[in-house]
Amino acid sequence: MDQSFGERLRTRLDERGPLCVGIDPSPALLHSWDLDDSPAGLERFSRTVVDAVADVAAAVKPQSAFFERWGSRGIAVLERAIADLRDAGTLVVLDVKRGDIDSTMAAYAEAYLDRGSPLAADAVTLSPYLGFASLEGAIASAVANDAGVFVLARTSNPEAAPLQRLVAGQVIAGATAANAGHSPFGPVGLVMGATLPGLEESLDDFNGAILAPGLGAQGATPADVARLFAPVRHAVLPSVSRAVLADPARIRERTLAYRDECADQLSATPV
Numbered sequence: 001m002d003q004s005f006g007e008r009l010r011t012r013l014d015e016r017g018p019l020c021v022g023i024d025p026s027p028a029l030l031h032s033w034d035l036d037d038s039p040a041g042l043e044r045f046s047r048t049v050v051d052a053v054a055d056v057a058a059a060v061k062p063q064s065a066f067f068e069r070w071g072s073r074g075i076a077v078l079e080r081a082i083a084d085l086r087d088a089g090t091l092v093v094l095d096v097k098r099g100d101i102d103s104t105m106a107a108y109a110e111a112y113l114d115r116g117s118p119l120a121a122d123a124v125t126l127s128p129y130l131g132f133a134s135l136e137g138a139i140a141s142a143v144a145n146d147a148g149v150f151v152l153a154r155t156s157n158p159e160a161a162p163l164q165r166l167v168a169g170q171v172i173a174g175a176t177a178a179n180a181g182h183s184p185f186g187p188v189g190l191v192m193g194a195t196l197p198g199l200e201e202s203l204d205d206f207n208g209a210i211l212a213p214g215l216g217a218q219g220a221t222p223a224d225v226a227r228l229f230a231p232v233r234h235a236v237l238p239s240v241s242r243a244v245l246a247d248p249a250r251i252r253e254r255t256l257a258y259r260d261e262c263a264d265q266l267s268a269t270p271v
């Protein structure tokens, strides 16, 4: 039987340590790498990141928006990056933040979770703002395809707080219920920013993974990750993009430094 997403993630975290590296080929980064803002530039950028981190990061998170900018040619580059990462055994968390009514969610699930799709990832990010129940079909599809989802709960951008604190409890309760009976992690993870000043919601009963973006360019440090997530240290997957992508010659070195610093801080911080 194939391993579930939770089993694969547990294995990668144990083997490689707690870090997800983003692939964010923004116009600014392409420019700073002396690459054209073009599909060929995207291709070179993606390949450079994949080659640098595929064997050392637990997961890689392509940001779909930067590929979608280039229409079908950008999506073709994204498809290749996903295939190369999955061939290398690196988990792919595709950051697409999709959320819609159930019939439309079924189409998104087919695109990103169905194992036969060219864009199939190990996990995708989903938005719960049409109601947690609107994600049920996508969660079922994730389970059927041994994939996972990360649902936005408390995102890293500070302006989200007034809205998200109203509903994060419902999101966490929905994710906790969907994960019941699954081990080591259920198929439903949460997105919780590493930039949060503190955890306002309890994660005590939650048996899923926590994707924590915000390291580096958004100001969070490995020590912040440890301070926030010490009670769920076994489950946290900190994510960093611009801070490791700034210099193409140093991506691997910076990835290893962030990964090892997150591991050290998480193991040293008392609950």
Ligand SMILES: O=c1ccn([C@@H]2O[C@H](COP(=O)(O)O)[C@@H](O)[C@H]2O)c(=O)[nH]1
Residues within 6 Å of the ligand: 022, 024, 063, 095, 154, 155, 156, 157, 191, 192, 193, 213, 214, 215, 216, 217, 218, 239, 240, 241, 242, 243
């Ligand atoms: O709460 C969230 C959810 C997703 N993101 C995405 O992560 C990266 C962050 O990039 P950095 O360069 O490390 O700041 C980016 O793709 C965001 O769309 C997030 O930042 N916060």
